[in-house]
Amino acid sequence: MTNQQFGPFGITTGLDSTPESLAAAVAAEELGYPAIWLSGGPLPGLQTIVDLIDATRSIKFVSGILAVDKYSASDISTTYGSLEASAPGRFTVGLGGARGPKPIATLNAFLDELDAVPTERRLLAALGPRMLELARDRSAGAYPFLITASYSAEARKVLGPDKLLSVSHLVVVESDADRARAIARDTIGFFPRIPAYAASLKRQGFSDADLVELPDQMVDALAAWGTPADIKAKLSEHLKAGADHVGVNVITGVTGPQPIEQWRALAGVLLA
Secondary structure (H helix, E strand, C coil), X not given: CCCCCCCCEEEEECCCCCHHHHHXXXXXXXXXXXXXXXXXXXXXXXXXXXXXXXXXXXCEEEECCEECCCCCHHHHHHHHHHHHHHCCCCEEEEEECCCCCCHHHHHHHHHHCCCCCCHHHEEECCCCHHHHHHHHHHCCEECCECCCHHHHHHHHHHHCCCCEEEEEEEEECCCCHHHHHHHHHXXXXXXXXXXXXXXXHHHCCCCHHHHHHCCHHHHHHHEEECCHHHHHHHHHHHHHHCCCEEEEEECCCCCCCCCXXXXXXXXXXXXX
């Protein structure tokens, strides 16, 4: 397995350039998290990555992900080059979001235009075997979301021993099973409607009925919940299966505020 100095656990979250987001990034850094994986949907633009790096001292940022149908290779290369000059080693380019009938060809063409970003400083949001092969051949590794630890083992086989496998995993810091599962189910329920995620979930052994009903065993496989110790044990299954790093994607059932208190509660266990 590879080591890009991300450590075993980082943070996955959506941030922008507001004072609240910048303060949250500073808080994550002060808690000792080595990396923040920036959710692509909430990211308002590449300038936010610059703003976050300027607001912090050493924590690393990975775009997880920049959709290639939204950002140009030229703009990404310019941003990467500028940040590498001012804050070397702190930004890794995560790419994905290739839509249409030929996503592999689309990403291949995009990577052809991204020569300014070294292979070792770019990742792909790979789910299926063909995308994992592309991540292996043309990037530092893969950053899948909504996968089980068993699938981490399968992804490692495809990537080989020397590529980065970083997994984004949902986390609910809540010990009441019904409440924790309800929070997780509310988030998970959106993804089976997306063809790529539906296909990924089926590859992992979930049935069409599971994708509709979201039974407890499916929720428990895709979201870690309970005490911080319970959550570490669940997330560590990915590391034991071959992942290098887990991006801890805390959800609370409330939209808006960053889950800094949950990050703090987890830091004492995850970063010990």
